[in-house]
Amino acid sequence: MLEVIKIDNYSSGLRIDRWIKINLMKIPQSLIEKDLRNGKIKVNKKKVKSSYKLKKFDKIFLFNISYKNLKKNIKKFIPNKNYIKEVENEIIENNSNFIVINKKAGLPVQGGTKIKENIVNIFSNSSFFENTKPYIVHRIDKDTSGILIIAKNRETAQQLTSLFRIRKIHKTYIALSSGHIDKYKDTIDNKLIRYEGTRKIYERATTNYEVIDTNNKLSLFKLKPITGRKHQIRKHLIDLGCPIIGDNKYFIKKTSKKNQLMLHAYHLRFILNNKKYSFKADIPDYFKNILIKNNLKLKGF
Secondary structure (H helix, E strand, C coil): CEEEEECCHHHCCCEHHHHHHHHCCCCCHHHHHHHHHCCCEEECCECCCCCCECCCCCEEEEECCCCHHHHHHCCCCCCCHHHHHHHHCCEEEECCCEEEEEECCCCCCCCECCECCCHHHHHHCCHHHCCCCCEECCCCCCCCEEEEEEECCHHHHHHHHHHHHCCCCEEEEEEEEECCCCCCEEEEEEEEEEEECCEEEEEEEEEEEEEEEECCCEEEEEEEECCCCCCHHHHHHHHCCCCECCCCCCCCCCCCCCCCCCEEEEEEEEEECCEEEEEECCCCHHHHHHHHHCCCCCCCC
8 A cells, every 4th residue: 555645844854764753653763774775665756764854845655554553543632721821921022924932941842752742732722823833943952941933934934944054043052061171162063973773974063162150060151053963062062071961861960850951042043034133032940040059150141
C-alpha cells in the first residue's frame, strides 16, 4: 500500500527521521535507517538519508509502513483554557504578522511521542490564532527559557525563516555556569560533533561570549551565537570548562529542587519590511534568585 503525505509548515526544516518519530511512531533509529535505505520511505519519490531536512512542498511516500497506524490510538492533548491563558500571559509582542513570547522552561516548542503540552498545540487553540495557525520559524530547547517568535501567516513565516537562515536575526542569551575562566571576552569558533547513526558529523559553530560577573566558582555569561547548531551554547561552554548549571544532558549539578537549566534567551533584534524590532524577555525568578544567592549581578541589563 502506498500513501503520499504533503508536509505542512510545522514540518519544514525537520529532519526526516525526526518527522517519522513525531508523525508515525517513536521507533528505533536503526529501523528508520533501514526503511529509508530500502526505499520504504522516500521524499519526492527519491531515497534520502535520515539527515535530510524537509522543505516546503516536499511529499513523503510511504510504502507498506506497518507501524504507521499505531499513532491513531494516541489521544490528542487539548489544553484547558486556564493553561492557554497562562501561556498567553507571557506574550511580549502581538501584531498582525507574529507574536513574541517569553517561553517558560520545560515547555517544548513542538510535540512528540511522549510530549503533550507544547507551544504549537497551545496556540493552535488560542484566540490569538483564531483565523490562522501558528507558524514556527525557529526553536529553542525545551529546558531553555526566553524569547520565541511565532508567525501568524505563511508569508511572514517565510520572511523570518529566511532572516534566521542568513543570520540577520541577532540573539543574546544569558547563562550561569560552573567554573571560572581568565579570558572574559572572546569568540568560540570550532567544530561540534553530532551523529547520524554511528557516523560522526562535524559542523562549524561560532559563539561570541562575555563574562558579566563571576565569584570564581560560578560565571555569568552573555552569549551571542552566530551559527545555530543544536545545543551550541551548551556544548561551547563545556568546551570552555564552564558547563551550564542545571544541564542534565551534559553536566549535572543541582542548584534547586527542580534543577532548572540556567540558560535564557534574553534579547532578539531584526529588521522586517524596513522596520526595526527589538525584544527582551524577563529572566525567570528562579534564575534571579540563584544570582542573588551567589552575589552575582546582571551588569548592564
